[in-house]
Amino acid sequence: MQKKLIHGVTSSMSALFLHEQVHFIEKNGYQVEVVCNNDPERQYDGLKLKHIPFEREISPYRDVTTLYSLYKYLKAEDPDIIFFSTPKAGLLGMVAGYLNGTDTRIYAQWGLRLETVTGLKKVILQTTEKLTCKLSTHTVIISDSLEEEMVRRNLVDQEKVVRLGKGSVNGIDLERFRPEAVEQQRLMQMKADLGIEPDDVIIGYMGRITKDKGTNELVEAFTELSYKYRNIKLLLVGDIEDGDPILPENVEIIQGHERIIHCDYTNEPEYYYSMMDVFAFPTYREGFGTVSIEAQAMQVPVVGFNSTGVKDTIVHDQTGLIVWTNDTAGLKEGLEDMIRHPLKRGEMGENARKFVEEHFDRELIQQKVLDFYNTLGASDDTDPEYQKA
Structure with a gap:
């Protein structure tokens, strides 16, 4: 029965x-x-x-x-x-x-x-x-x-x-979330539509844009880094929410900064992960960070806060970096490390895919x-x- x-x-x-x-x-x-x-x-x-x-x-x-x-x-x-x-x-x-x-x-x-x-x-x-x-x-x-x-x-x-x-x-669906599954011609067109150039280093974020998700710290860290590195861009994918809102001045920066690309919620996250060189995950709490393992399945290393549900998704110094201080300064330091070391990013991306395949299929x-x-x-x-x- x-x-x-x-x-x-x-x-x-x-x-x-x-x-x-x-x-x-x-x-x-x-x-x-x-x-x-x-x-x-x-x-x-x-x-x-x-x-x-x-x-x-x-x-x-x-x-x-x-x-x-x-x-x-x-x-x-x-x-x-x-x-x-x-x-x-x-x-x-x-x-x-x-x-x-x-x-x-x-x-x-x-x-x-x-x-x-x-x-x-x-x-x-x-x-x-x-x-x-x-x-x-x-x-x-x-x-x-x-x-x-x-x-x-x-x-x-x-x-x-x-x-x-x-x-x-x-x-996660490892067939869907793999670099080879993304149609390259379409990806190139999407990048062109968003103004992403071949030499750009893309810091990405996927999720609700709220205070709890650490978006204030991400915008502030990126703004500081953007003065030093002229080839970096921030790609934010998600809706700006009224509940648990970020600071008004950071909303203005998102809307007005020439190197911040803001896209609404998408049903095709794999295409946006494919545009990223590093995934920022500065949330203050999660049950488990699904977007982190999705990004890693797409061979994108993750820089995330040392917070509940986030640290379980990152193998520090192997698949990404854990920001032990959970603040803007620490996030800036972790992202800058990724910006400056492309070979390290590549090695971490390969490790990340293996990590996800082993544990989260x-x-x-x-x-x-x-x-x-x-x-x-x-x-x-x-x-x-x-x-x-």
Whole structure:
């Protein structure tokens, strides 16, 4: 008899991110349904869905209403396993699963928002995070440093922690993210359209442009370096967000600097990685830095902050550089090292590709997820291999 698995996330975007993993699990004997918010304009690639209106931010009335809807849904479906991730879906999923009496309740910790907030919001997030972990039977944590941070803050019992491989949510598609997969004529045209010359050294960034992502420090470090190195350009790929905004003066620099190229969010990141000589990753917190391993798969070395979820993706002095000071001065120093040493960049890029192939192939991660599910029997004990797989 097929086991029934409910996989819950807050947003439909997160659901799409996991569609390959869901289909892989389905092909290997599980009945899987995904719970997420509804976006009527989005295509869900054959996923079996239940739309429940999770609110991303704290909203007591709506959260209670959503919890009741989720409880009724789980009561009707009676799943063998629930697997919920992202903060709001994780909390409500674990509460509803506990109230429903679901035997196996897995919470996947993808990133700790409370690391970079203060005051009452931090207290609320810490309390809800601890409750979510408490009500889970297993807590999947996607990087070593995130586990260390969660245990240090007494948010999770160590015996509940599960690691699938070396980390990441779903690994990456190594066929898509490889230099040879990029169509060269199109790449050359895109570079020409963006004003990128053959002799330019491109410092790249991919992601949301916010304070937490270290974009202030990146713009400031680049501005200082641009006075000294006339052939460098900064390629920013991502949207400037109003939530957690960067400094207004840095927005003006992005919009007005002649050697800063700003592109909106893209569905073809591999083409933009192919334009980069070094990838800047100065974020202050991550669960696991997927963009870092994508860049490295494209043989682009990474300069990143020594922060949760970032340092797990870089082998210092081999696939990139870790900025130990987490500030503008340290980032500037790391980027300048890369600018000045093209042979070093090339060697690191080759090492980076091998590092990603060994640890973060999507097929490898998906198999580890399946193997973990297959260990979950009537006793609901985790195989010791998956405590530190």
